Amino acid sequence: MLPDDEITSTEQLLTLIRNNSVQNDAIVVESSPEPPSKVSPTSEHVTIGVDIREKNITLVKIGPSTKTNWKLIDCLQETIPEKKEIAVEGISSKELSRCIGDFLGSAKRYQLWAFVSSEKTDVRYLLIPKVQEKQLTNTVYWSAKKEMDLNEESVFFDFEVLGDITQKGVGKTAVVAYAMPRSQITAVKDLFSSAGYPLTGISIPEFSTQSLLRGDLLSGAGDTVATLNIGSSYSKISIYRRGNLTLTRRIKTCLNSMSESLVDSIKESYFNLTQTDNHTLSVDYARNLLLKNISETSGPEYLEDDSDTGADQSNIFDGIYPAVERLARQIERTFQHFNTLFKEDVIQHLYIEGDVSRFKPLNEYISSQLNISVSPLNVISPGVPQFVEYKANHPQEFGEKYTSAIGLAMSDYQQAVPNFLLDYRDKERMNLNSRINKGIRIGLTIAVILCFCLLLFQILDSRHNANEIKEFKEKLTSFGPRVDQNLILKEAARMKNLYKSQKKIAIKYLGLATITELIERNPAYIRLNRIRLDMGPLTVKKRKSETAKRAVIEGTVFKEKLEQKGRDHFETSLANYMLSLENSPIFSSPSIRGKSFEYIDRYGEVLIFELHLLIQSQSEPDSE
Numbered sequence: 001m002l003p004d005d006e007i008t009s010t011e012q013l014l015t016l017i018r019n020n021s022v023q024n025d026a027i028v029v030e031s032s033p034e035p036p037s038k039v040s041p042t043s044e045h046v047t048i049g050v051d052i053r054e055k056n057i058t059l060v061k062i063g064p065s066t067k068t069n070w071k072l073i074d075c076l077q078e079t080i081p082e083k084k085e086i087a088v089e090g091i092s093s094k095e096l097s098r099c100i101g102d103f104l105g106s107a108k109r110y111q112l113w114a115f116v117s118s119e120k121t122d123v124r125y126l127l128i129p130k131v132q133e134k135q136l137t138n139t140v141y142w143s144a145k146k147e148m149d150l151n152e153e154s155v156f157f158d159f160e161v162l163g164d165i166t167q168k169g170v171g172k173t174a175v176v177a178y179a180m181p182r183s184q185i186t187a188v189k190d191l192f193s194s195a196g197y198p199l200t201g202i203s204i205p206e207f208s209t210q211s212l213l214r215g216d217l218l219s220g221a222g223d224t225v226a227t228l229n230i231g232s233s234y235s236k237i238s239i240y241r242r243g244n245l246t247l248t249r250r251i252k253t254c255l256n257s258m259s260e261s262l263v264d265s266i267k268e269s270y271f272n273l274t275q276t277d278n279h280t281l282s283v284d285y286a287r288n289l290l291l292k293n294i295s296e297t298s299g300p301e302y303l304e305d306d307s308d309t310g311a312d313q314s315n316i317f318d319g320i321y322p323a324v325e326r327l328a329r330q331i332e333r334t335f336q337h338f339n340t341l342f343k344e345d346v347i348q349h350l351y352i353e354g355d356v357s358r359f360k361p362l363n364e365y366i367s368s369q370l371n372i373s374v375s376p377l378n379v380i381s382p383g384v385p386q387f388v389e390y391k392a393n394h395p396q397e398f399g400e401k402y403t404s405a406i407g408l409a410m411s412d413y414q415q416a417v418p419n420f421l422l423d424y425r426d427k428e429r430m431n432l433n434s435r436i437n438k439g440i441r442i443g444l445t446i447a448v449i450l451c452f453c454l455l456l457f458q459i460l461d462s463r464h465n466a467n468e469i470k471e472f473k474e475k476l477t478s479f480g481p482r483v484d485q486n487l488i489l490k491e492a493a494r495m496k497n498l499y500k501s502q503k504k505i506a507i508k509y510l511g512l513a514t515i516t517e518l519i520e521r522n523p524a525y526i527r528l529n530r531i532r533l534d535m536g537p538l539t540v541k542k543r544k545s546e547t548a549k550r551a552v553i554e555g556t557v558f559k560e561k562l563e564q565k566g567r568d569h570f571e572t573s574l575a576n577y578m579l580s581l582e583n584s585p586i587f588s589s590p591s592i593r594g595k596s597f598e599y600i601d602r603y604g605e606v607l608i609f610e611l612h613l614l615i616q617s618q619s620e621p622d623s624e
Helices: 009-017 020-027 093-104 133-147 182-194 205-214 255-267 283-294 313-341 360-370 385-393 400-413 424-478 485-508 510-520 568-582
Strands: 046-053 056-065 069-079 109-115 122-129 155-167 170-181 201-203 224-230 235-241 244-251 347-353 373-376 526-534 549-557 587-600 604-615
Touching: 046 093, 046 400, 056 093, 056 400, 069 093, 069 385, 069 400, 093 182, 109 182, 109 400, 122 133, 122 155, 122 244, 133 155, 133 170, 133 424, 155 182, 155 424, 170 182, 170 244, 182 201, 201 205, 201 400, 205 224, 205 235, 205 244, 205 347, 205 400, 224 313, 235 313, 244 313, 255 283, 255 313, 283 313, 313 347, 313 360, 347 360, 347 400, 360 373, 485 510, 510 526, 510 549, 526 568, 549 568, 568 587, 568 604
Parallel strands: 046 109, 109 201, 224 347, 347 373
Antiparallel strands: 046 056, 056 069, 122 170, 155 170, 224 235, 235 244, 526 549, 549 604, 587 604
16 A cells, blocks of 8 residues: 555545534535436446546546447536635535536436546555455455455455466466555545535546556557556556556656756756746746646646746756656666566557646657657547547547546446446445346246247147047048947847857856866865765756755865974865855855864875855846
8 A cells, every 4th residue: 555644635525524613514515406317337328537636627428329339429628726615636516516517418317437546546466376266255355465454444445357377387367456545435425426426436547547458449458558647746657468457656756846857957047037026936837837838739828928938848858857867767667677577578658648748858758768669648539430520520639638537437338347436345246136137037038938838839739639639520420320229229139149148158167167266276285085066957947946056075184384283274274275265256155064184194184174165157048
């Protein structure tokens, strides 16, 4: 993290808010026009990028385009008036509300992005071991905690996974982690909410340039490039590998350093400058003189009058040369540090941001000292499709002052853009909700497909059944003759005759069937000694009587097993035999008429029995 000994405008605001006597003055905003409604990024809307820096507020408006996804609609830069009102980032909520409201115009749907100062932002490039996706967050967090001061209550922390790389044969995951005091984010967020225009996203200028590189609006997007932002109190150099922010460093040499060198040069008479009461020699005057000589058409006049200063760009550069030399050395050391980390990468180009980027002697000197191409950071070119319409209407407009705000507004049209309103926990919750919603949508889609398939099957099956019914009806109509009473009586007579004939056969062979049944049901432990059948009278007249037919069986029961002892097993074997005969469809009512135990030399003790059975038979059929 950067040192915390410097007091920013955000900290000043927080100090004032803690004082109850001025709290209400910090948030009261006079009546302002009703702001447009916020919308989702997928709907038709405009996106506003707000860049508040260097006592200026820069606004950029982009909107959807059928050919290029988005296009530049309008740009505006205003000087922030100095007032005694409580302000954040140098502007009051009332003034901010007026600027945004006037710039939006008739637009009713919008997304709003703003910068927060990156002075205390800590950005680190980390290499972590390759882990499973569910372990990635914890691995990044604890790896970053070793390198950065992470106090979750006071510091915002988030990260972006760049991809997998191989380092010395070991697979690792490249991550950019960044942290910022939550107080800065809250102050900017509350400022815009008080103005009546809540923010969609908050970013820093370094990520704005990253959006430009990823959007292929700058040359060298796939290479390693660097940017230099020369501010009033400090400068910042950032290095990007393949469109990803890899290293950012704050350096001391800035516009104030150049202005101080210019003051010293004027005092040493490096060039003639007439001192009058209207030209008090000071750092502010030297700074305005420097900016005045960079561009004569870059907005409001920097000098208090148009008197001749006796200075041109070559004299101005000679005056700021000591500071520029220190700046070149600091840039060179930053590049050397980068090359120690990434030996295979060579920085191909250096972009300079802001109005200072049009100071040609400065660009040429840095280019010659570092042996690298240098150019202003300007994306508004006639050949870029997104800016064709705007450039045609504003041919003399300098695009350097709008470039950062354009990259900020582009965040609304890109995936995985760092947003200081959402930390890694918020993104995890959003991803979880997204996965749940995706699972629900997939489940519903599968259910709809299954229902549709079932419906289609039912329709096809009903058509098939209808065809079968039609075929059966056609076959039914072809059958004949139809059944009538005479046909039924004729068939009944035929069946009666068939029944009588089968009954005669059954009576005729009843004796044979009886003998066969007795033989088939005779077990191995019973020997049939004699079978006598009483089939009743033979005359036709007596045959029709109800005299019962019977069978008399004389047999012997042997032991089923040689080791059996006692007489109970004979009774059991005989009872089982009687049950078997009773289950026969021919016999019924078996009864023992006599039994006795005898001894046979070969078999030992046996049981002699006499068994009577009734023979079930059909009655004699009626004679014809």
